[in-house]
Amino acid sequence: xxxxxxxxxxxxxxxxxxxxxxxxxxxxxxxxxxxxxxxxxxxxxxxxxxxxxxxxxxxxxxxxxxxxxxxxxxxxxxxxxxxxxxxxxxxxxxxxxxxxxxxxxxxxxxxxxxxxxxxxxxxxxxxxxxxxxxxxxxxxxxxxxxxxxxxxxxxxxxxxxxxxxxxxxxxxxxxxxxxxxxxxxxxxxxxxxxxxxxxxxxxxxxxxxxxxxxxxxxxxxxxxxxxxxxxxxxxxxxxxxxxxxxxxxxxxxxxxxxxxxxxxxxxxxxxxxxxxxxxxxxxxxxxxxxxxxxxxxxxxxxxxxxxxxxxxxxxxxxxxxxxxxxxxxxxxxxxxxxxxxxxxxxxxxxxxxxxxxxxxxxxxxxxxxxxxxxxxxxxxxxxxxxxxxxxxxxxxxxxxxxxxxxxxxxxxxxxxxxxxxxxxxxxxxxxxxxxxxxxxxxxxxxxxxxxxxxxxxxxxxxxxxxxxxxxxxxxxxxxxxxxxxxxxxxxxxxxxxxxxxxxxxxxxxxxxxxxxxxxxxxxxxxxxxxxxxxxxxxxxxxxxxxxxxxxxxxxxxxxxxxxxxxxx
Numbered sequence: 116x117x118x119x120x121x122x123x124x125x126x127x128x129x130x131x132x133x134x135x136x137x138x139x140x141x142x143x144x145x146x147x148x149x150x151x152x153x154x155x156x157x158x159x160x161x162x163x164x165x166x167x168x169x170x171x172x173x174x175x176x177x178x179x180x181x182x183x184x185x186x187x188x189x190x191x192x193x194x195x196x197x198x199x200x201x202x203x204x205x206x207x208x209x210x211x212x213x214x215x216x217x218x219x220x221x222x223x224x225x226x227x228x229x230x231x232x233x234x235x236x237x238x239x240x241x242x243x244x245x246x247x248x249x250x251x252x253x254x255x256x257x258x259x260x261x262x263x264x265x266x267x268x269x270x271x272x273x274x275x276x277x278x279x280x281x282x283x284x285x286x287x288x289x290x291x292x293x294x295x296x297x298x299x300x301x302x303x304x305x306x307x308x309x310x311x312x313x314x315x316x317x318x319x320x321x322x323x324x325x326x327x328x329x330x331x332x333x334x335x336x337x338x339x340x341x342x343x344x345x346x347x348x349x350x351x352x353x354x355x356x357x358x359x360x361x362x363x364x365x366x367x368x369x370x371x372x373x374x375x376x377x378x379x380x381x382x383x384x385x386x387x388x389x390x391x392x393x394x395x396x397x398x399x400x401x402x403x404x405x406x407x408x409x410x411x412x413x414x415x416x417x418x419x420x421x422x423x424x425x426x427x428x429x430x431x432x433x434x435x436x437x438x439x440x441x442x443x444x445x446x447x448x449x450x451x452x453x454x455x456x457x458x459x460x461x462x463x464x465x466x467x468x469x470x471x472x473x474x475x476x477x478x479x480x481x482x483x484x485x486x487x488x489x490x491x492x493x494x495x496x497x498x499x500x501x502x503x504x505x506x507x508x509x510x511x512x513x514x515x516x517x518x519x520x521x522x523x524x525x526x527x528x529x530x531x532x533x534x535x536x537x538x539x540x541x542x543x544x545x546x547x548x549x550x551x552x553x554x555x556x557x558x559x560x561x562x563x564x565x566x567x568x569x570x571x572x573x574x575x576x577x578x579x580x581x582x583x584x585x586x587x588x589x590x591x592x593x594x595x596x597x598x599x600x601x602x603x604x605x606x607x608x609x610x611x612x613x614x615x616x617x618x619x620x621x622x623x624x625x626x627x628x629x630x631x632x633x634x635x636x637x638x639x640x641x642x643x644x645x646x647x648x649x650x651x652x653x654x655x656x657x658x659x660x661x662x663x664x665x666x667x668x669x670x671x672x673x674x675x676x677x678x679x680x681x682x683x
Contacts, residue, residue, distance in 0.1 A: 119143065119429040121267040122252045124242050124278055126153050128220070129397030129414030130271030131227035135173050136422025137267070138231060145263060146231070147240040147254055149272075153228060157220040158298040158374060159330025161309070161322055164211035165495035166412035169419040172497040178226045183218035184325040189310035191477060194319075196312070196358030199477040200485045210490055217309060217322040217330065219300060223411075242277055245270075247391030266429035267436075268393045269421065271414075274379060276399035282390045290382035292404050292455065293463060295341055296334040297350045299372040303329040307360060311461075315470050318462035319354050319361055331364050336463050339377045346373045380404050380455060384448045389436040394421060396443075403451035406458040409492055413447045416495060423498040442498065450492050 119142045123134045126148030134144045162170070162183070170176040190201040208214045228236065240261070242254040250265045270278035274289050304327040311320040316336040324330045333354050343349040347370045354361055381402040388395045397414030420442050424435040464470055477485070 119267075119425075120265045121145070121269060121425075122147060122250075122263050122265040123269040123271055124245075124252065125271035125273060125276075125397075125399070126150070126236060126238070127271060127273060127397070127414075128224055128227065128411050129399075129418060130269070131224065131231065132169075132173060132415050132418035133269045133271055133396055133421055134235060135175070135227055135230050136418045137269075137425060138235070139174065140422050140426045141428070142267070142425070144231070144235050145265070146236045147242055147252070148236060148238045149241045151239045153236055153238050154221065154224070158300045158332070159217060159219050159322055159324040159328075160223070160411050161408040162216040162218060162223075162415075163408060163412050163493040164207075164213045164215060164490070165409075165493045166415045167213050167216055168495065168497055169412075169415040172419045173227075173230070173415075173422075175226050175230055179218060179223060180216065182222045182226065182325055183216040184323040185214045185216060189308035192310055192312040192358065193474060194312055194314035194317075194357045199313075199474055200480065201482060202486060202489065203482070206483075206486060207490065210486065211493055215309075215493070217324040219324045219328065219330070220411075222325070242272070245278055245281060245393060247282055247393045250392040266392065267425065267432055270393055270395040270399045271397050272399055274381075274398045274402045276395065278393065279385070279395060279399050282393060283385060286381075286385060287383050289379040289402055291339045292378040292380050292458065293336055294334050294378040294404070294458065295337045295339070296332055296376055296378055296405075297346060298330070298332045298374045298376075299368050300324060300328050300330045301364060301368045301372065302327055303360075303364060303367055305360065305363075307364075312357060312361070313461055313464075313470075313474075314357070315467065316463060316465040317353060319357060321360075321364065329364065331361075331368075334378070334462050336465065341377075342375065345370065346375050378404055380451065384451070385444070387440055388444050389440045392432055392436070394436050394439055396421060400443075401447040401451050403454045404458050405454070406461060407450065407454040407492060409450050409454060412493075413450055417443055417447065419497045446495075453492065 121137050121142045121144050123130045123146045126146050130146060134146050138144050170179050191199045240254045240256040242252060244253045245268055250268055252263045252268055254261055270276055272278055307321050307329055309322045311318055319333045322330045333350050335353060347368060351365050388400045396417035403410055421439050424438040464473055
């Protein structure tokens with residue numbers, strides 16, 4: 116593994132985290148940052164439990180805890196200050212094993228940078244092109260053209276990713292989410308709970324970030340491209356009459372500290388995060404709205420997972436990247452969708468009746484249920500580093516692979532409709548060669564498991580969806596589902612109950628058919644031995660199904676498996 120070289124394009128939080136994850140696995144890493152100076156532009160952020168665990172896996176968790184702020188119990192309030200939902204910090208820690216942290220972006224960025232070798236980061240390097248098959252990255256540094264070859268290329272170049280545009284040219288650009296936001300970090304030593312306040316088409320949030328500083332943000336539904344001569348005055352006009360301590364926070368904010376940005380997200384999910392030796396992560400792969408506070412958290416998850424699957428070095432890159440795509444794409448895209456929906460339900464809701472109904476529902480929701488809903492996407496554990504050519508044992512609550520093959524063969528729609536956990540989150544073998552599209556078309560484990568031997572990729576993918584990882588127009592991922600959680604456990608319990616019920620009926624049909632028909636089993640022993648029970652009195656003379664025959668095909672002989680997707 117001494118010859119394993121990686122190039123990371125982008126020196127933000129996701130890029131530095133990926134570089135650190137690979138560096139800790141023995142890779143030689145080069146980070147190419149376009150800016151002349153490596154610094155994080157922005158304000159504060161909230162690191163949920165999943166990100167804190169990821170930082171622990173990177174060896175910097177203790178340093179971030181020391182510089183961040185665990186914060187006091189908070190929740191959701193109205194514009195007048197009435198609490199709609201409260202978060203118990205102790206209960207949060209009990210559920211997740213760790214608490215959330217508020218931290219300044221520059222603080223986290225600096226900690227990640229200090230953990231890397233000084234020579235690993237190259238600033239002033241603007242990438243112009245990449246060859247995904249050869250792993251060649253061409254860029255300009257200080258005006259001179261430079262070319263680097265690597266075993267692995269990581270695209271962490273943010274929302275307007277050049278690598279994404281180059282390798283997935285059919286992907287639409289990031290879409291405006293309908294919201295513009297102001298942000299600032301101010302010195303505010305008074306204790307303030309980490310909370311969000313909702314109004315009509317607006318929200319205001321506060322997060323302590325340590326060292327006596329507090330990060331605040333205000334967001335409103337507005338057309339894109341808006342700006343004001345005095346942004347702080349615009350914030351005061353919109354939020355100055357809201358509950359305390361919002362007016363005091365705005366009064367303590369210097370005008371030059373206020374940042375304003377329109378919120379964009381990747382509305383069309385990518386069909387794959389991998390192309391050849393290139394893997395995307397963070398906003399380059401799944402830019403999302405900030406409504407769940409999971410943008411940086413998902414980038415850290417990406418980085419930790421990429422480092423784990425690439426622990427085998429350069430020789431395992433194809434299988435490792437297939438495992439990375441399988442583990443990360445479905446979860447991160449589900450979090451992105453949930454974040455967008457949260458914004459529609461929260462900050463973007465404007466109709467008075469809808470706002471009143473939402474607030475009432477939140478007040479009536481039990482505290483434990485609210486807390487579990489809030490922590491659904493924060494319940495994540497960093498992966499270990501197994502051989503990416505082997506499969507891992509299914510997690511608790513996850514269907515074994517041989518069950519998936521049976522269910523997929525007979526009821527391909529059931530897995531998607533019931534939103535089940537389709538397979539282990541550990542690494543998988545290299546993608547099989549597709550008969551219709553060739554070796555460049557990776558087939559995920561759920562697709563491969565649901566295909567009969569010799570079937571092409573088109574057998575399991577809608578006609579208007581291009582193959583995963585292909586250059587065509589991106590489509591909605593097949594078997595799209597949110598990450599597993601309490602809802603997934605309930606669905607799995609439902610399927611188990613249906614299976615038990617169906618098995619019980621089958622067993623009863625073997626034991627009780629004669630009694631149901633009004634006859635004694637001892638009166639017709641010959642019919643039992645022959646395998647064809649006699650018809651009841653007055654029954655029409657029709658031919659019944661043969662014993663132990665398979666499902667009858669429409670218009671065909673018994674024992675023939677019905678072709679095509681089953682309907683449920």
